[in-house]
Amino acid sequence: MIDEQAKAQTGPRRRREIDLCERLAVMNLIQSDVASRKITLAEAVRRLRVDAVDFTQREFAKACKISQRSLVSIETGVANPSVQTLEAIFNKFGMYLTLGRRNAADVEPPDKKQLMALLARAFDAKEKRSELSGGRF
Template sequence: MSMTVAERTLLIESIQTALAQGTLETGEAVRRLRVEVTGLHQSQFAKMCKISVRTLVHIEHGEGNQTLKSLNAVFRPFGLKMGVVRIRREVN
């Protein structure tokens, strides 16, 4: 699973865009980043992010009420953090 830096950057940007557009849920984005970019198992990734495996599982499954600190911890390795985005309104 060898990716060039450019490929990794494009993948991260595509996931970030899908999140911002609302076409990808936060948990699925985290799972895709973990699997497709790092190739790590949940236990390895959780250890790297300094969170529990249980917290990671809850984030990936969209369960519970995650803290901003936990969410930022899983996004940080990819140069991302949670933020506020403008809602796109449909023009009729």
């Protein structure tokens, strides 16, 4: 009730005008920031909603065919959204999820003994599954 009164006093929400060039610049910046790990996917979703299209959470969730509750959880970093959900959001902007490489300086080389032990365990498990299935996979 209070929300309705406040809305009546302030009038309908005014959208700011975003031209195509500004929208593309915002999207490119967001894409670059995600690729360089300056922002999370959660922050990227929020910035796309606010800076690229100026939608409310309700409008954006409806456009992406997800619940508003899911969108709030994604934007706050609480949710662990599926790839399908993230694709539903990013596809609206002509974007898709991909894998990127870390800088070589950020990655520790694996310990050779640990790597060999891990490979040996994986091989042993595969052999046991093969024996149990009669040699069929």
